[in-house]
Amino acid sequence: MDCREAQSLFSEHIDGRAAERKALLEAHLKDCAACRDGFQELLDAHEAVGGAYRFKAPAGFAAGIMGKIASDEQTGEDYGQGSGKPWHQKPFSISANLGRFAIIMVLAIEIISGAFFAGKFFIEKDISTADSEQIFASMSLDYLGAAPPESIAGAYFDEGEYR
Amino acid sequence: MIDKNIDRLLVERFQKGDRSAFEEIICRHQDRIYNICRYMLINPSDAQDAAQEVFIKLYENLSGFSPSPYFSSWLYRIAFNTCIDHKRRPVHEYLNRASPDGDDFALDESSAPWPDKSLESKELNSAIFKAIAGLSEKLKTVILLKDIEGLSYEEIAEALDISMGTVKSRISRAREELKKALKDLREQY
Numbered sequence: 001m002d003c004r005e006a007q008s009l010f011s012e013h014i015d016g017r018a019a020e021r022k023a024l025l026e027a028h029l030k031d032c033a034a035c036r037d038g039f040q041e042l043l044d045a046h047e048a049v050g051g052a053y054r055f056k057a058p059a060g061f062a063a064g065i066m067g068k069i070a071s072d073e074q075t076g077e078d079y080g081q082g083s084g085k086p087w088h089q090k091p092f093s094i095s096a097n098l099g100r101f102a103i104i105m106v107l108a109i110e111i112i113s114g115a116f117f118a119g120k121f122f123i124e125k126d127i128s129t130a131d132s133e134q135i136f137a138s139m140s141l142d143y144l145g146a147a148p149p150e151s152i153a154g155a156y157f158d159e160g161e162y163r
Numbered sequence: 164m165i166d167k168n169i170d171r172l173l174v175e176r177f178q179k180g181d182r183s184a185f186e187e188i189i190c191r192h193q194d195r196i197y198n199i200c201r202y203m204l205i206n207p208s209d210a211q212d213a214a215q216e217v218f219i220k221l222y223e224n225l226s227g228f229s230p231s232p233y234f235s236s237w238l239y240r241i242a243f244n245t246c247i248d249h250k251r252r253p254v255h256e257y258l259n260r261a262s263p264d265g266d267d268f269a270l271d272e273s274s275a276p277w278p279d280k281s282l283e284s285k286e287l288n289s290a291i292f293k294a295i296a297g298l299s300e301k302l303k304t305v306i307l308l309k310d311i312e313g314l315s316y317e318e319i320a321e322a323l324d325i326s327m328g329t330v331k332s333r334i335s336r337a338r339e340e341l342k343k344a345l346k347d348l349r350e351q352y
Contacts (some may be wrong), residue, residue: 011335015309017316045342049310052277052295053288057197059209062189069185 001028006035010042170234177225185225189218192235195312196242202307203246205296213249217242236322238266243323294344302337308321309334 001021006028012018018025029036171189171247176184196217200210220241295306304323308314314322319330 008335011338012331014338015316017331036170041346042338046310046338048287048291048345049306049338049341051288052291053310054194055198055201055210056215057193061193061197061214062186063212064199065189065215065222067338069219069222071220073280082338083207 001025003028003032006032007038010039013039014043014046077123167232167234170250174225174228177266178228185222188221193218196238199239199242199307199309200246202292202296202303202311203243203300204249209249212247214242216249217245217260222246231260233318233321236318239308239312239314239322240324246350247300290348291345294348297344298337302333302340305330305333306337306341 001024006025009018009021009051013022013025028087164275172186173184174186177188190230191305192216197210197214199206200213203227204210204213217238218312221238228234295303295311298306305319308322309316316327316330316334319325319334320327323330
Protein backbone atom coordinates (compact mmCIF):
# COMPACT_ATOMS: atom_id res chain seq x y z
CA MET A 1 0.00 0.00 0.00
CA ASP A 2 1.37 3.42 -0.96
CA CYS A 3 0.91 6.70 0.93
CA ARG A 4 -1.84 7.96 -1.38
CA GLU A 5 -3.93 4.86 -0.99
CA ALA A 6 -3.36 4.90 2.76
CA GLN A 7 -4.48 8.53 3.05
CA SER A 8 -7.66 7.82 1.10
CA LEU A 9 -8.56 5.27 3.80
CA PHE A 10 -7.90 7.46 6.87
CA SER A 11 -11.44 8.71 7.26
CA GLU A 12 -13.04 5.30 6.82
CA HIS A 13 -10.49 3.81 9.22
CA ILE A 14 -11.54 6.33 11.90
CA ASP A 15 -15.12 5.10 11.49
CA GLY A 16 -14.00 1.45 11.55
CA ARG A 17 -15.00 0.95 7.92
CA ALA A 18 -11.66 0.18 6.26
CA ALA A 19 -12.67 -3.50 6.46
CA GLU A 20 -10.41 -5.85 4.52
CA ARG A 21 -7.79 -3.18 3.88
CA LYS A 22 -7.44 -2.38 7.58
CA ALA A 23 -4.45 -4.71 8.12
CA LEU A 24 -2.63 -3.27 5.10
CA LEU A 25 -3.28 0.28 6.29
CA GLU A 26 -2.06 -0.46 9.80
CA ALA A 27 1.09 -2.05 8.40
CA HIS A 28 1.69 1.07 6.28
CA LEU A 29 1.16 3.38 9.27
CA LYS A 30 3.68 1.36 11.24
CA ASP A 31 6.32 1.86 8.57
CA CYS A 32 5.58 5.42 7.34
CA ALA A 33 6.16 8.23 9.84
CA ALA A 34 4.66 10.93 7.60
CA CYS A 35 1.37 9.02 7.21
CA ARG A 36 1.38 8.22 10.92
CA ASP A 37 1.61 11.93 11.75
CA GLY A 38 -1.01 12.81 9.16
CA PHE A 39 -3.38 10.20 10.54
CA GLN A 40 -2.82 11.38 14.10
CA GLU A 41 -3.64 14.97 13.11
CA LEU A 42 -6.83 13.82 11.42
CA LEU A 43 -7.74 11.81 14.51
CA ASP A 44 -7.12 14.83 16.77
CA ALA A 45 -9.30 17.04 14.55
CA HIS A 46 -12.00 14.37 14.52
CA GLU A 47 -11.98 14.22 18.31
CA ALA A 48 -12.07 18.00 18.58
CA VAL A 49 -15.07 18.14 16.25
CA GLY A 50 -16.76 15.31 18.14
CA GLY A 51 -16.46 17.43 21.28
CA ALA A 52 -17.83 20.54 19.57
CA TYR A 53 -20.32 22.66 21.41
CA ARG A 54 -23.96 21.53 21.22
CA PHE A 55 -26.43 24.37 21.15
CA LYS A 56 -29.70 23.89 22.96
CA ALA A 57 -33.08 25.13 21.80
CA PRO A 58 -34.17 28.26 23.70
CA ALA A 59 -36.46 27.88 26.71
CA GLY A 60 -40.14 27.51 25.83
CA PHE A 61 -39.35 26.43 22.27
CA ALA A 62 -41.84 23.52 22.11
CA ALA A 63 -44.59 25.49 23.85
CA GLY A 64 -44.03 28.35 21.39
CA ILE A 65 -44.53 26.06 18.41
CA MET A 66 -47.63 24.43 19.88
CA GLY A 67 -49.01 27.91 20.55
CA LYS A 68 -48.30 29.02 17.00
CA ILE A 69 -49.96 25.90 15.55
CA ALA A 70 -53.03 26.43 17.75
CA SER A 71 -53.37 30.10 16.79
CA ASP A 72 -52.87 29.33 13.07
CA GLU A 73 -55.60 26.72 13.27
CA GLN A 74 -57.94 29.22 14.93
CA THR A 75 -57.35 31.79 12.21
CA GLY A 76 -58.09 29.12 9.60
CA GLU A 77 -54.60 28.38 8.30
CA ASP A 78 -54.67 25.01 6.58
CA TYR A 79 -52.41 22.19 7.62
CA GLY A 80 -51.71 19.09 5.62
CA GLN A 81 -53.88 17.23 3.20
CA GLY A 82 -56.25 14.35 3.21
CA SER A 83 -56.04 12.98 6.72
CA GLY A 84 -59.66 13.83 7.42
CA LYS A 85 -58.84 16.13 10.33
CA PRO A 86 -61.07 19.16 10.79
CA TRP A 87 -58.29 21.70 10.17
CA HIS A 88 -57.42 20.26 6.80
CA GLN A 89 -58.00 22.04 3.51
CA LYS A 90 -61.54 22.26 2.12
CA PRO A 91 -62.11 21.13 -1.48
CA PHE A 92 -62.27 23.93 -4.05
CA SER A 93 -65.90 25.05 -4.60
CA ILE A 94 -67.20 26.79 -7.77
CA SER A 95 -70.35 28.08 -6.08
CA ALA A 96 -68.30 29.83 -3.39
CA ASN A 97 -66.34 31.62 -6.13
CA LEU A 98 -69.31 32.53 -8.36
CA GLY A 99 -68.68 36.28 -8.11
CA ARG A 100 -65.08 35.89 -9.32
CA PHE A 101 -66.22 33.71 -12.23
CA ALA A 102 -68.85 36.29 -13.29
CA ILE A 103 -66.24 39.09 -13.42
CA ILE A 104 -63.81 36.95 -15.42
CA MET A 105 -66.56 35.96 -17.89
CA VAL A 106 -67.69 39.60 -18.45
CA LEU A 107 -64.10 40.69 -19.10
CA ALA A 108 -63.53 37.78 -21.47
CA ILE A 109 -66.72 38.62 -23.46
CA GLU A 110 -65.66 42.27 -23.72
CA ILE A 111 -62.22 41.37 -25.00
CA ILE A 112 -63.52 38.86 -27.57
CA SER A 113 -66.30 41.14 -28.88
CA GLY A 114 -63.89 44.11 -29.05
CA ALA A 115 -61.51 42.08 -31.20
CA PHE A 116 -64.43 40.94 -33.38
CA PHE A 117 -65.76 44.47 -34.14
CA ALA A 118 -62.27 45.86 -34.67
CA GLY A 119 -61.84 43.16 -37.30
CA LYS A 120 -65.06 44.36 -39.04
CA PHE A 121 -63.65 47.85 -39.51
CA PHE A 122 -60.01 47.30 -40.31
CA ILE A 123 -59.64 43.82 -41.65
CA GLU A 124 -62.82 42.93 -43.53
CA LYS A 125 -63.04 46.33 -45.32
CA ASP A 126 -60.96 46.48 -48.46
CA ILE A 127 -59.27 49.89 -48.62
CA SER A 128 -59.54 49.98 -52.44
CA THR A 129 -63.38 50.12 -52.36
CA ALA A 130 -65.37 53.35 -52.73
CA ASP A 131 -66.41 53.24 -49.06
CA SER A 132 -62.87 53.37 -47.88
CA GLU A 133 -61.97 56.13 -50.37
CA GLN A 134 -64.65 58.22 -48.73
CA ILE A 135 -63.18 57.51 -45.32
CA PHE A 136 -59.68 58.51 -46.40
CA ALA A 137 -60.91 61.54 -48.44
CA SER A 138 -62.58 62.90 -45.33
CA MET A 139 -59.16 62.94 -43.69
CA SER A 140 -57.59 65.02 -46.47
CA LEU A 141 -56.91 68.76 -46.15
CA ASP A 142 -58.33 69.20 -49.68
CA TYR A 143 -61.75 68.58 -48.22
CA LEU A 144 -61.56 72.07 -46.65
CA GLY A 145 -61.20 73.70 -50.11
CA ALA A 146 -58.57 76.21 -51.17
CA ALA A 147 -57.94 79.28 -49.02
CA PRO A 148 -58.86 82.55 -50.85
CA PRO A 149 -55.63 84.20 -52.16
CA GLU A 150 -56.50 87.55 -50.52
CA SER A 151 -56.72 86.02 -47.06
CA ILE A 152 -53.68 85.86 -44.82
CA ALA A 153 -53.64 82.10 -45.12
CA GLY A 154 -53.95 82.36 -48.91
CA ALA A 155 -51.00 84.77 -49.10
CA TYR A 156 -49.01 82.40 -46.94
CA PHE A 157 -49.80 79.36 -49.12
CA ASP A 158 -49.04 81.43 -52.28
CA GLU A 159 -45.52 82.05 -51.02
CA GLY A 160 -44.88 78.55 -50.02
CA GLU A 161 -45.02 75.15 -51.58
CA TYR A 162 -48.16 74.09 -49.77
CA ARG A 163 -50.63 74.80 -52.51
CA MET B 164 -28.48 7.78 19.82
CA ILE B 165 -32.15 8.26 19.12
CA ASP B 166 -34.54 5.53 20.16
CA LYS B 167 -36.42 4.88 16.95
CA ASN B 168 -39.19 2.87 18.62
CA ILE B 169 -40.23 5.84 20.72
CA ASP B 170 -40.43 7.99 17.59
CA ARG B 171 -42.52 5.39 15.83
CA LEU B 172 -44.97 5.16 18.75
CA LEU B 173 -45.22 8.95 19.00
CA VAL B 174 -45.89 9.27 15.27
CA GLU B 175 -48.61 6.61 15.52
CA ARG B 176 -50.20 8.39 18.46
CA PHE B 177 -50.18 11.67 16.55
CA GLN B 178 -51.71 10.04 13.48
CA LYS B 179 -54.53 8.71 15.66
CA GLY B 180 -55.29 12.27 16.70
CA ASP B 181 -53.29 12.66 19.92
CA ARG B 182 -51.80 16.13 19.61
CA SER B 183 -49.84 15.91 22.85
CA ALA B 184 -47.66 13.34 21.05
CA PHE B 185 -46.45 16.11 18.76
CA GLU B 186 -45.24 18.19 21.68
CA GLU B 187 -43.30 15.14 22.88
CA ILE B 188 -41.77 14.78 19.42
CA ILE B 189 -40.63 18.42 19.57
CA CYS B 190 -39.15 17.98 23.03
CA ARG B 191 -37.23 14.89 21.91
CA HIS B 192 -35.71 16.52 18.83
CA GLN B 193 -35.64 20.27 19.45
CA ASP B 194 -32.04 20.48 20.68
CA ARG B 195 -30.67 18.42 17.79
CA ILE B 196 -32.62 20.39 15.21
CA TYR B 197 -31.78 23.75 16.76
CA ASN B 198 -28.09 22.76 16.90
CA ILE B 199 -28.11 21.80 13.20
CA CYS B 200 -29.81 25.10 12.31
CA ARG B 201 -27.30 27.04 14.41
CA TYR B 202 -24.32 25.47 12.66
CA MET B 203 -25.98 25.91 9.27
CA LEU B 204 -27.15 29.51 9.70
CA ILE B 205 -24.77 30.73 12.44
CA ASN B 206 -27.03 33.58 13.57
CA PRO B 207 -29.09 32.56 16.67
CA SER B 208 -32.31 34.25 15.61
CA ASP B 209 -32.12 32.79 12.10
CA ALA B 210 -31.50 29.39 13.69
CA GLN B 211 -34.52 29.76 15.95
CA ASP B 212 -36.79 30.84 13.06
CA ALA B 213 -35.59 27.96 10.92
CA ALA B 214 -35.94 25.37 13.71
CA GLN B 215 -39.48 26.54 14.35
CA GLU B 216 -40.24 26.28 10.64
CA VAL B 217 -38.88 22.71 10.61
CA PHE B 218 -41.37 21.58 13.25
CA ILE B 219 -44.27 23.40 11.59
CA LYS B 220 -43.41 21.61 8.33
CA LEU B 221 -43.22 18.37 10.26
CA TYR B 222 -46.67 19.01 11.72
CA GLU B 223 -48.09 19.73 8.27
CA ASN B 224 -46.70 16.52 6.81
CA LEU B 225 -46.65 14.04 9.66
CA SER B 226 -50.16 12.71 9.06
CA GLY B 227 -49.00 11.40 5.68
CA PHE B 228 -45.74 9.89 6.98
CA SER B 229 -45.69 6.13 6.65
CA PRO B 230 -44.07 4.29 9.57
CA SER B 231 -40.38 3.97 8.82
CA PRO B 232 -37.21 3.50 10.84
CA TYR B 233 -35.92 6.64 9.14
CA PHE B 234 -38.07 9.20 10.96
CA SER B 235 -35.07 11.12 12.26
CA SER B 236 -33.33 11.01 8.86
CA TRP B 237 -36.48 12.48 7.39
CA LEU B 238 -36.55 15.17 10.07
CA TYR B 239 -32.90 16.03 9.38
CA ARG B 240 -33.69 16.31 5.69
CA ILE B 241 -36.49 18.78 6.46
CA ALA B 242 -34.04 20.72 8.64
CA PHE B 243 -31.34 20.99 5.98
CA ASN B 244 -33.81 21.95 3.26
CA THR B 245 -35.32 24.59 5.53
CA CYS B 246 -31.89 26.04 6.35
CA ILE B 247 -30.92 26.14 2.67
CA ASP B 248 -34.23 27.88 1.83
CA HIS B 249 -33.58 30.30 4.68
CA LYS B 250 -30.18 31.20 3.25
CA ARG B 251 -31.69 31.89 -0.16
CA ARG B 252 -34.10 34.48 1.18
CA PRO B 253 -33.64 38.05 -0.04
CA VAL B 254 -30.72 39.97 1.43
CA HIS B 255 -32.94 42.74 2.84
CA GLU B 256 -34.31 40.28 5.37
CA TYR B 257 -30.84 40.03 6.86
CA LEU B 258 -29.88 43.69 6.90
CA ASN B 259 -30.60 44.07 10.59
CA ARG B 260 -28.68 40.96 11.48
CA ALA B 261 -25.20 40.81 12.91
CA SER B 262 -22.36 39.83 10.62
CA PRO B 263 -20.96 36.30 10.90
CA ASP B 264 -17.82 37.73 12.45
CA GLY B 265 -19.75 39.41 15.22
CA ASP B 266 -21.20 37.88 18.35
CA ASP B 267 -22.76 34.99 16.49
CA PHE B 268 -19.82 32.76 17.27
CA ALA B 269 -20.01 33.55 20.96
CA LEU B 270 -21.24 30.51 22.84
CA ASP B 271 -23.96 30.60 25.44
CA GLU B 272 -22.06 30.33 28.70
CA SER B 273 -25.02 29.50 30.92
CA SER B 274 -25.42 26.10 29.25
CA ALA B 275 -21.77 25.57 28.47
CA PRO B 276 -20.48 22.07 29.14
CA TRP B 277 -17.25 23.43 30.62
CA PRO B 278 -18.42 25.63 33.53
CA ASP B 279 -15.19 25.35 35.49
CA LYS B 280 -12.78 25.30 32.59
CA SER B 281 -10.50 28.00 31.37
CA LEU B 282 -11.07 30.80 28.88
CA GLU B 283 -8.83 28.87 26.50
CA SER B 284 -11.31 26.03 26.40
CA LYS B 285 -14.16 28.40 25.54
CA GLU B 286 -12.08 29.94 22.80
CA LEU B 287 -11.22 26.52 21.45
CA ASN B 288 -14.90 25.56 21.32
CA SER B 289 -15.75 28.81 19.61
CA ALA B 290 -12.97 28.15 17.11
CA ILE B 291 -14.25 24.63 16.40
CA PHE B 292 -17.71 26.09 15.83
CA LYS B 293 -16.20 28.61 13.45
CA ALA B 294 -14.26 25.91 11.58
CA ILE B 295 -17.36 23.72 11.12
CA ALA B 296 -19.57 26.69 10.23
CA GLY B 297 -16.98 27.73 7.65
CA LEU B 298 -17.26 24.50 5.64
CA SER B 299 -19.21 24.46 2.40
CA GLU B 300 -22.85 23.43 2.76
CA LYS B 301 -22.30 19.96 1.32
CA LEU B 302 -19.41 19.14 3.61
CA LYS B 303 -21.02 20.76 6.63
CA THR B 304 -24.20 18.67 6.35
CA VAL B 305 -22.30 15.35 6.34
CA ILE B 306 -19.95 16.29 9.15
CA LEU B 307 -22.82 17.53 11.34
CA LEU B 308 -24.69 14.28 10.83
CA LYS B 309 -21.63 12.06 11.27
CA ASP B 310 -19.46 13.62 13.95
CA ILE B 311 -21.97 15.76 15.87
CA GLU B 312 -25.16 13.72 15.57
CA GLY B 313 -23.49 10.32 15.34
CA LEU B 314 -25.50 8.96 12.39
CA SER B 315 -24.28 5.97 10.41
CA TYR B 316 -23.18 6.27 6.78
CA GLU B 317 -26.45 4.58 5.74
CA GLU B 318 -28.58 7.02 7.72
CA ILE B 319 -26.70 9.97 6.24
CA ALA B 320 -27.22 8.63 2.72
CA GLU B 321 -30.94 8.34 3.51
CA ALA B 322 -31.20 11.79 5.12
CA LEU B 323 -29.40 13.63 2.32
CA ASP B 324 -30.57 11.37 -0.50
CA ILE B 325 -27.03 10.76 -1.75
CA SER B 326 -25.08 7.57 -2.49
CA MET B 327 -22.83 5.81 0.02
CA GLY B 328 -19.81 6.65 -2.13
CA THR B 329 -20.68 10.34 -1.95
CA VAL B 330 -21.17 10.11 1.83
CA LYS B 331 -17.71 8.54 2.23
CA SER B 332 -15.92 11.03 0.03
CA ARG B 333 -17.65 14.06 1.57
CA ILE B 334 -16.88 12.93 5.12
CA SER B 335 -13.26 12.39 4.15
CA ARG B 336 -12.97 15.82 2.47
CA ALA B 337 -14.73 17.56 5.36
CA ARG B 338 -12.33 16.00 7.90
CA GLU B 339 -9.31 17.00 5.83
CA GLU B 340 -10.56 20.59 5.70
CA LEU B 341 -11.27 20.64 9.42
CA LYS B 342 -7.83 19.21 10.13
CA LYS B 343 -6.29 22.05 8.14
CA ALA B 344 -8.46 24.70 9.80
CA LEU B 345 -7.74 23.43 13.30
CA LYS B 346 -4.01 23.10 12.56
CA ASP B 347 -3.89 26.75 11.47
CA LEU B 348 -5.70 27.61 14.67
CA ARG B 349 -3.30 25.68 16.87
CA GLU B 350 -0.41 27.55 15.28
CA GLN B 351 -2.07 30.84 16.23
CA TYR B 352 -2.11 30.00 19.93
